[in-house]
Amino acid sequence: MKRRNTLRDEVILTISNDGKGALFGNMQSGSDIDKKNVEFSPITVLGDLLTTTNYVEKSIYRQDNYTLNQNYSEHPFLQGKKIHGVLEKSYFVALVTLQDVFDKVKPLTMNEFEIIRQFHSLNLTHRILFREENPMYGMTDLVEKHTWIKNSTTERYQYKTLDYRESFDEDNMLEQLFSAPYKFEYRCYRLEDIIFSVLHYLAFFKYKFAKCNHCERYYATQTYKTKYCNRKSPHEEYNHLECEQAVKDIKQLVARRKKSIEEHLKVNYKDLADDFHIKYHELRDPVKTEPTVENLNKIIQFTDKTNIKKYWYKKENRNPRTNTGAEYKKRQR
Ligand SMILES: [Zn+2]
Numbered sequence: 472m473k474r475r476n477t478l479r480d481e482v483i484l485t486i487s488n489d490g491k492g493a494l495f496g497n498m499q500s501g502s503d504i505d506k507k508n509v510e511f512s513p514i515t516v517l518g519d520l521l522t523t524t525n526y527v528e529k530s531i532y533r534q535d536n537y538t539l540n541q542n543y544s545e546h547p548f549l550q551g552k553k554i555h556g557v558l559e560k561s562y563f564v565a566l567v568t569l570q571d572v573f574d575k576v577k578p579l580t581m582n583e584f585e586i587i588r589q590f591h592s593l594n595l596t597h598r599i600l601f602r603e604e605n606p607m608y609g610m611t612d613l614v615e616k617h618t619w620i621k622n623s624t625t626e627r628y629q630y631k632t633l634d635y636r637e638s639f640d641e642d643n644m645l646e647q648l649f650s651a652p653y654k655f656e657y658r659c660y661r662l663e664d665i666i667f668s669v670l671h672y673l674a675f676f677k678y679k680f681a682k683c684n685h686c687e688r689y690y691a692t693q694t695y696k697t698k699y700c701n702r703k704s705p706h707e708e709y710n711h712l713e714c715e716q717a718v719k720d721i722k723q724l725v726a727r728r729k730k731s732i733e734e735h736l737k738v739n740y741k742d743l744a745d746d747f748h749i750k751y752h753e754l755r756d757p758v759k760t761e762p763t764v765e766n767l768n769k770i771i772q773f774t775d776k777t778n779i780k781k782y783w784y785k786k787e788n789r790n791p792r793t794n795t796g797a798e799y800k801k802r803q804r
Pocket residue numbers: 683684685686687688699700701702714
């Protein structure tokens with residue numbers, strides 16, 4: 472049987488406790504993947520996979536409804552031919568699973584992960600490595616003298632695996648996980664192994680799933696206190712900021728504009744103040760619950776100087792007190 476989405480070489484995926492993910496080729500394989508490591512964020516990388524495709528419902532088989540979009544090869548897991556073979560149907564079946572996991576919102580249990588492992592015939596293996604200071608770091612002379620010492624002298628840290636002694640103590644083990652620097656190391660043989668390695672990590676730490684209120688892309692989170700992911704905003708003028716900060720800045724800009732418009736209206740166009748207030752809130756209120764690029768742009772455009780000058784600060788709308796034009800005279804009659 473032809474193995475689908477088979478990697479040319481074994482690929483190692485690591486996720487460390489500082490939230491950084493990396494992919495690299497097996498150092499022994501001599502492939503050139505190891506020359507170019509790929510970095511990713513485990514929080515957003517799976518959600519981004521869904522944005523490598525367009526979904527149009529045309530078949531009852533959901534995997535048949537995906538088509539790759541142009542930018543798919545920019546995704547860290549799909550970069551270049553070195554990392555994957557040709558994208559086969561099983562990739563799209565994996566996307567269906569991801570979509571279901573994201574929609575579930577709740578964390579994935581390890582038992583549920585086991586179902587996924589079997590359903591997708593995953594071959595991934597993993598181990599958890601703890602970082603500790605390498606006592607032989609820099610001790611070249613000593614190590615040369617004592618050939619039984621196997622430590623490297625150039626690496627500051629060394630990694631050891633979980634320690635099993637006498638009894639299981641799950642709490643103790645988990646405590647260790649959270650207190651010492653660690654990394655999860657996965658060995659992957661197919662593209663699906665790479666994808667679901669990240670899901671395994673997220674399930675292990677009981678991550679929940681959410682859709683960002685601003686960029687509308689899926690991400691993993693341990694708290695629902697914030698409604699935003701840590702991606703850069705898709706708004707073209709704010710794409711140097713993360714989603715939450717971009718929304719904050721836009722809201723502040725709009726609030727400043729509103730204040731100055733209202734002050735100007737009060738003095739010069741009193742009759743219009745109420746109308747403005749109503750129209751403003753028509754566009755501003757949806758932003759409270761759905762601060763999407765589209766909704767934010769509506770209120771940005773509405774409060775834009777050119778727009779306000781054109782539709783609100785018009786001669787014929789001026790207050791009688793300050794109006795010396797025809798409109799004022801007409802009103803006097
Ligand atoms: Zn976002």
